[in-house]
Amino acid sequence: MPFREILNRLLEPGERVLWEASLARNARDIRRGADIVREGDRPLSFYVVLEGWAQKYRQLPDGRRQIVGIFLPGQICGLDLFTVARHDHSLAALRHASVAEVGRAELCDLLQRCPNLSQIFCWSELVAAAIQREWMASVGQRTAIERVAHLMCEIFVRQGGERASGACDFMLTQRHIGEATGLTQVHVNRMVRELRRRCGAELGRQQLRVPSFADLAAIASFDANYLHLGEADRIADLAYPLFDARPEFVAAAPLVGREGILRLVGDGL
Amino acid sequence: MPFREILNRLLEPGERVLWEASLARNARDIRRGADIVREGDRPLSFYVVLEGWAQKYRQLPDGRRQIVGIFLPGQICGLDLFTVARHDHSLAALRHASVAEVGRAELCDLLQRCPNLSQIFCWSELVAAAIQREWMASVGQRTAIERVAHLMCEIFVRQGGERASGACDFMLTQRHIGEATGLTQVHVNRMVRELRRRCGAELGRQQLRVPSFADLAAIASFDANYLHLGEADRIADLAYPLFDARPEFVAAAPLVGREGILRLVGDGL
């Protein structure tokens, strides 16, 4: 289970026990499509996806719905939720999911015991913001077929990119793709079929099969730069002084090496 | 000048001198439309808008352009730029602007001398992310007239909302509105005229006049929640332990009171 591996590398053994125990103790099963937090709720916790995928979405008063983010296993979400008075968006499971819901008091306690967590959180938020910007560019500027292809590319790469099988998990229905790209489900279907015809990309049984990623990427004009993969080690140099610049801490070296952070961010992000 | 007032309230007198001196020393005039940082550049600095407005944008290989954020005077931008290896988007002035460009070394020094800055930065990033989500919902789900009206509402409220004059600065051309909303300039023009007809909203000489904000907001189904105005004082309670949870710092009270932070965030954000 990749999630466990991340933690093994991220934290000191003692810290890891605390963190894992906390997540395990707070794990919740969420039925597919069920809300985890709802727009307007008071924020009480933050969340870590353990299994399955989650979505952030924003719903307009008349029911129109926009997915504004997809969260894969291992990803943290809801830090922003944690600092505001009321949620400005909702968080829900895609299909069936398991999510750890950690309350404020417990999180504060964890942060005190696992100082390196805050760096990870900051990096996680910044990369999520970068993804958000790329989605904006997609929805605002790309054509329907480019948007669908681009989303496929992103999901593919965020799960580790090309493998022997040429396949990856894909837990979104065509309706979800529509809600994420600002298209109707009907039109998404036509684009999916078009992609199948043009580059053999197959969507089915919650899997995406991509015979030639290069072909798909070409249709989407996909460039993975915005995911900042392999750059996570930079936070050991940069993010730490940025967010903890008091002399005492600048002097102290991070407890976790680049290796550990790199592992974390490489997974699902 | 509001920007100066913010700093007066934000920092201890000694800190303020350092911060202001730093910004003043690093102030740059940017000609309208000129890039401040460009996609692909190595990040070397972060930025504070002093006068005029700035835009973050993402340009696709074929020239299509999407504005992904608008920054008003007093706003900080580029923290994300600061932690990644290469910029995934560009930052440019809208019309003529004055921007402080603070280098990494100097920023680290400032953060050590002005511990409260990091809280402000975190809050600033989180609210920027919330705005980004709302824009996603706009571009993905709202009709053309709703998008234009919604952007007008946001700009209006971010500058302080209703005043006697019923007017606010508006430094975007109709082309900019198009690039921010995913519409063509021609269609934006038609929507602007439609809004003028339907609720008297006038756009001209870099000003937006809104006889009845309620009418405009109704067309856009605008709800200012996502701007989290008036919640800034919460970061004194929440963000601080979240990002600086070491026992030493949890014990220490923030040096700046709620008052100061509230002031900062109320302006242009």
Next chain:
DNA sequence: CGAGCTCTTGATAGGCATCAAACCTCGTGG
């Protein structure tokens, strides 16, 4: 004061939404 943006307006076309319905798949229960 002039060049270059910016705004305005009209005509035309196309991409995507909408509406409707059939078919398929898969989990569930008899």
Next chain:
DNA sequence: CCACGAGGTTTGATGCCTATCAAGAGCTCG
């Protein structure tokens, strides 16, 4: 083990919203 139902996918017909192309008038900034 088969039947059932809900959700997901596929397909067709139609129309609207918005893009595109073109060109003139009005600003504004250097």
